[in-house]
Each structure stands twice: as C-alpha cells, then as structure tokens.
Amino acid sequence: MVGGSSALNFSLVMYPSRANFEAWESLGNDGWGPDAMAPYLRKFHTYTPPSETTSALLSVDKYMNAENQGDQGPLPISHLDIYTPWNRAWDDTFARLGWNNHADPIAGRKVGSFTPPLSVDGKTGQRGYAGAYYTQDVAERKNLHLLTETMVERVILKKADSRVTATGIQIRTKDGQQLEVSATREVIVSAGSLNSPQLLELSGIGAADLLQKHNIPVVLNLPAVGENLQDHCMSTVNFEVADPQTSADIARDPKVVQSLVELYEKTRTGPMTGIPVSVAYLPLVDHNGQVQREQIDDLLAQYLDSPQVKQISLGRQQQYKILRQMLRDDQTGSADYMFLVAQFNAKEGVNTMSYALSKDLPENYINILVLHNHPFSRGSIHIQSANVGDKPIYDPKYLSHPLDLEILARHTQFLDKIASTEPFSSLLKPGARVPKAAVDLADLDTAKEVVKDRLFHCCHPVGTCAMMPAELGGVVDTQLKVHGTHNLRVVDASIFPLELSGTIQATTYAVAERAADIIRATAHC
Ligand SMILES: Cc1cc2nc3c(=O)[nH]c(=O)nc-3n(C[C@H](O)[C@H](O)[C@H](O)COP(=O)(O)OP(=O)(O)OC[C@H]3O[C@@H](n4cnc5c(N)ncnc54)[C@H](O)[C@@H]3O)c2cc1C
Numbered sequence: 118m119v120g121g122s123s124a125l126n127f128s129l130v131m132y133p134s135r136a137n138f139e140a141w142e143s144l145g146n147d148g149w150g151p152d153a154m155a156p157y158l159r160k161f162h163t164y165t166p167p168s169e170t171t172s173a174l175l176s177v178d179k180y181m182n183a184e185n186q187g188d189q190g191p192l193p194i195s196h197l198d199i200y201t202p203w204n205r206a207w208d209d210t211f212a213r214l215g216w217n218n219h220a221d222p223i224a225g226r227k228v229g230s231f232t233p234p235l236s237v238d239g240k241t242g243q244r245g246y247a248g249a250y251y252t253q254d255v256a257e258r259k260n261l262h263l264l265t266e267t268m269v270e271r272v273i274l275k276k277a278d279s280r281v282t283a284t285g286i287q288i289r290t291k292d293g294q295q296l297e298v299s300a301t302r303e304v305i306v307s308a309g310s311l312n313s314p315q316l317l318e319l320s321g322i323g324a325a326d327l328l329q330k331h332n333i334p335v336v337l338n339l340p341a342v343g344e345n346l347q348d349h350c351m352s353t354v355n356f357e358v359a360d361p362q363t364s365a366d367i368a369r370d371p372k373v374v375q376s377l378v379e380l381y382e383k384t385r386t387g388p389m390t391g392i393p394v395s396v397a398y399l400p401l402v403d404h405n406g407q408v409q410r411e412q413i414d415d416l417l418a419q420y421l422d423s424p425q426v427k428q429i430s431l432g433r434q435q436q437y438k439i440l441r442q443m444l445r446d447d448q449t450g451s452a453d454y455m456f457l458v459a460q461f462n463a464k465e466g467v468n469t470m471s472y473a474l475s476k477d478l479p480e481n482y483i484n485i486l487v488l489h490n491h492p493f494s495r496g497s498i499h500i501q502s503a504n505v506g507d508k509p510i511y512d513p514k515y516l517s518h519p520l521d522l523e524i525l526a527r528h529t530q531f532l533d534k535i536a537s538t539e540p541f542s543s544l545l546k547p548g549a550r551v552p553k554a555a556v557d558l559a560d561l562d563t564a565k566e567v568v569k570d571r572l573f574h575c576c577h578p579v580g581t582c583a584m585m586p587a588e589l590g591g592v593v594d595t596q597l598k599v600h601g602t603h604n605l606r607v608v609d610a611s612i613f614p615l616e617l618s619g620t621i622q623a624t625t626y627a628v629a630e631r632a633a634d635i636i637r638a639t640a641h642c
Contacts (some may be wrong), residue, residue: 398450
C-alpha cells in the first residue's frame with residue numbers, strides 16, 4: 118500500500134521528548150539533536166485546532182499553542198469532535214494526581230496527561246497518511262515512476278577498490294516479471310524496520326556468516342544490520358465501567374456499527390473518524406506514586422552494575438548510559454499511559470490485533486495501556502532464506518532485560534492509583550478488572566505476573582539499521598548512508614538508534630523530511 122503502515126495505523130500523533138533527540142546526538146549523530154529536529158516535526162503536517170466544544174471539553178488550547186504547530190505540511194492532523202466525558206475525566210484524574218500541566222507536547226518537555234491530535238483531516242474526516250505526499254503535481258513529475266504491487270528483491274551493488282556503489286535494484290512486478298532498474302545517483306531503501314534490514318542482507322550487506330549460510334555473496338560484512346531491534350511493549354488492564362456508563366464495547370451490537378458507518382458515510386463525522394485516546398507521560402511511578410531518585414539508583418545498580426551482569430558491547434554501554442539518565446530524569450516519560458474506552462484483550466497464542474480489539478468479554482470496559490518508552494531489551498530481525506518472499510525472523514526479545522519487567526511492573530502498579538482517584542474511580546465498578554490478578558496491584562510480584570500475562574506489542578519497531586558510528590554498532594551514518602557505501606541510504610524508522618517516547622509516526626515523517634533536505638543539498642555536488 119502506498120504509505121506503508123501510516124495508512125493503517127491508529128493515527129495518534131505524538132512528539133518525542135527533547136531527551137530522545139539529545140540521546141540520538143550523543144550516540145555520535147552530530148546535527149540530530151532536538152533543535153535541529155524541531156523544524157521537521159512542524160514541517161510534515163498542518164494542524165487543524167479543535168472546535169469550541171472539543172476545546173472546552175479537553176482544554177486542548179491550554180497546551181497546544183497554535184503557533185508551535187505545523188501549518189504548511191502535507192499531512193492533515195486534527196483534534197476531531199469525537200471525545201467524551203471519559204477524556205475529561207482522564208485529565209481531571211491526572212490533575213488530582215499532580216500530573217497535568219500546560220506544556221506543549223511538540224516542544225518536547227511534556228509530562229502528565231494530554232490528548233494528542235490524530236492524523237485525520239478535520240475538515241473531511243478522512244485519514245491523513247503518507248499518501249498525502251503523492252499529490253497531483255507530484256504524480257505528474259516526469260522523473261517519478263510509482264510501481265505498486267512490486268517487490269524489491271535486492272539492491273544491486275558493485276564493489277571496486279573497496280568502494281561499494283549501488284547501481285540499481287532488482288524488482289519483481291505484479292505480473293511476475295523480474296527487472297533491473299538502474300540508478301544514476303543513489304538508491305534509498307525505505308522498507309521499514311522489519312524489511313530494510315532484510316533488503317540489505319539479501320543484497321549482500323550484513324553478517325558474513327549469515328549471508329554465506331544462505332549463499333548470498335558478501336559485499337560488506339556489517340553484522341549490525343538487523344540487530345538493536347527495540348519496540349515498545351505494553352501491559353494492559355481492563356476496568357469494567359460502572360452503571361450507567363457505557364463504553365465502545367456496545368459496538369458488539371452490529372446495529373450500532375451499522376448506524377456509525379452510515380453516519381460516517383453521510384457526514385464524515387462521528388466515532389468512525391478516529392479513536393478518542395488520551396495519554397499521559399510519567400516518569401517512573403509505582404504503587405506509592407513517583408519513585409524517588411535514590412530508589413531508582415538502587416534499581417539501576419541492582420540490574421546494571423552487579424558483577425553477574427554480562428559484558429555488553431561499547432554501543433550498548435553508551436545506550437545504557439543514556440537510558441540510565443532518562444530513567445533518573447523526572448521530565449522524561451518512562452512510560453506512556455493511554456486509555457481506550459473499550460476492552461483490549463491479550464491471550465497467549467491469540468495475540469492478533471483483531472483479537473485484541475474484539476469484544477470477547479461480555480461486559481463493558483475501558484482499558485488502560487502502559488507503554489514502556491525506553492526499553493533495555495534488544496531483539497533482532499534477520500533473513501531466513503535468500504528469498505524476499507520469506508518473511509524475516511522477528512525476535513523482539515521483549516523483557517529479556519530484567520530491568521524492563523521491573524519498570525513495566527511498577528508502572529502497572531500505578532494503575533491502582535489512577536483507578537482509585539476521582540473522577541475516574543466513580544466511573545469504574547470497584548474491583549471488576551481483567552485480568553483478575555490486577556484487582557490489587559500493591560504487590561510487585563503480582564504486577565510482574567500481570568505484565569507477563571497481558572504483554573502486547575505496540576507496532577513501533579525501530580533501530581534495525583541504526584544511525585550510529587560503525588564502532589558503536591551503527592548501520593548508517595548521519596547522512597543516512599550505509600557504512601562502507603557511498604550512495605546507498607536508508608530512510609525510515611529503522612534508523613532510529615534509540616526508541617522514542619510515545620508513538621513514532623511523527624518522528625518517521627520528520628526523519629523523512631530531514632533526509633529530503635540532506636539529499637537535496639548534496640544532489641548537485
Ligand atoms: C497497527 C499499527 C498501529 C500503529 N499506530 C500508530 C499510531 O497511532 N501512531 C504512531 O505514531 N505510530 C503508529 N504506528 C507506527 C507507525 O505507523 C510506523 O512506525 C511508521 O509508519 C513506520 O514507517 P516506516 O516508513 O518506517 O515503515 P513502514 O510504514 O512499514 O513502510 C515500509 C513500506 O515498505 C514496503 N516494503 C517492505 N519491503 C518491501 C520490498 N521488499 N519491496 C517493496 N516494498 C517493500 C512495505 O510494504 C511498506 O509499505 C502503528 C503501526 C501499526 C502497524
């Protein structure tokens with residue numbers, strides 16, 4: 118699909134914290150700090166502010182300063198008229214807990230609750246996605262040819278005098294034809310965090326032993342390709358709503374769905390235009406509230422400094438140094454709390470998105486999801502054959518670092534605080550939670566079991582072609598060129614060296630805009 122997963126995602130537009138880009142810069146990426154990236158977070162979008170009704174309900178204009186938002190970019194983003202008193206209650210609950218302020222999320226210093234805009238056009242009710250860049254004038258450009266339903270099988274590389282040049286790509290068209298397309302200047306791979314490393318490996322760039330195993334001629338031995346995989350994993354708890362509240366679970370009745378679809382088709386308004394999610398970034402919290410700095414230092418020492426902790430690479434050491442600082446920083450969200458006015462189901466063996474969003478439970482629930490923003494665990498993705506059609510092996514290794522379980526369990530404990538604070542507490546049926554073990558999260562071990570039981574992925578994989586120096590385990594340099602090549606770039610979420618706070622599409626667009634400027638600046642050199 119033109120636009121990749123931006124065309125099917127949940128549409129939340131969340132901005133990273135300044136600390137996220139500071140981290141990128143301190144991992145050897147000069148020029149990728151927060152001030153350099155700020156214009157690009159504005160450049161990709163045009164923001165439509167909310168109506169008076171929504172503004173009054175959510176107080177959005179208290180923190181979304183119109184002057185800070187993008188007003189020229191292709192992607193429409195908006196606060197739609199879809200929010201309910203649940204969203205107001207979320208903000209009021211966090212205000213009572215001391216976590217609600219007027220910082221603008223796009224400025225990168227947000228902690229506490231807010232309602233992010235959605236990548237939906239507020240005027241037409243239609244999804245905004247990367248297809249928005251493919252306008253009529255772009256389509257008419259003589260130097261642009263869009264081939265849909267076409268697989269890139271490999272990048273064609275030539276090595277001469279230890280200089281690697283991408284001379285084109287090999288593709289398979291929808292009617293099965295294999296063709297070569299030559300490149301006069303450069304090749305840009307944008308196949309996403311799961312497929313960009315696959316394409317590099319299929320082209321002969323990756324760990325030599327892996328490539329040899331699949332009879333792929335080794336052009337560049339770059340074992341970092343496909344490593345450093347990070348994703349937000351999350352734990353989730355369902356809270357049954359108290360009478361007479363309802364939740365979107367009433368959409369289990371086909372007649373309700375039918376009427377909402379009809380409303381959307383006739384007016385492009387209503388709940389089918391977007392998901393009314395509110396969120397909150399919080400530093401490390403647990404059952405007792407904010408975890409004190411001394412206690413965080415104890416945890417870091419226990420999990421990272423004990424003699425039993427195995428040796429890690431230089432790149433990993435530098436990443437962990439940054440992650441330590443972030444965990445100690447009470448201005449950086451260690452977790453992102455989100456709530457859906459509907460149940461969310463997780464069950465071992467059936468963890469598909471359609472099951473997660475099904476109405477499996479007969480009662481009406483809301484769900485609070487806790488995303489672990491800055492994981493210590495690292496997974497990988499690598500080819501399983503030399504055939505592009507065979508999906509690469511995805512091994513996210515969620516919670517493989519024990520500190521991640523501890524962090525996520527503590528954040529999950531804080532759900533007790535949210536659920537027992539007004540006005541949320543009056544809207545929920547006391548003690549009616551799924552899983553049942555989540556009824557009392559005071560005990561950390563119980564919280565750990567709840568996390569393991571309810572673990573779900575967030576579809577935010579990054580880092581598999583990381584922008585870092587080669588000696589730190591990087592795959593691309595600050596010009597997004599693959600180390601060891603002079604005209605092969607990767608431009609997508611795989612180049613993020615470290616995972617971000619919140620959701621990642623805004624930064625993916627910002628990286629793409631930045632890449633366009635880099636390429637433009639060097640096009641005539
Ligand atoms: C279900 C879901 C919900 C999400 N919700 C949100 C959200 O609410 N907010 C948010 O900020 N982010 C969200 N995300 C994440 C966000 O959409 C992605 O992280 C982001 O779009 C990544 O963009 P990308 O360009 O790196 O990769 P992708 O979007 O994966 O694009 C890669 C493209 O390359 C194509 N491709 C791959 N291999 C080949 C090949 N060999 N030949 C030809 N084409 C190929 C793919 O088909 C795809 O079109 C969500 C993601 C998913 C999946």
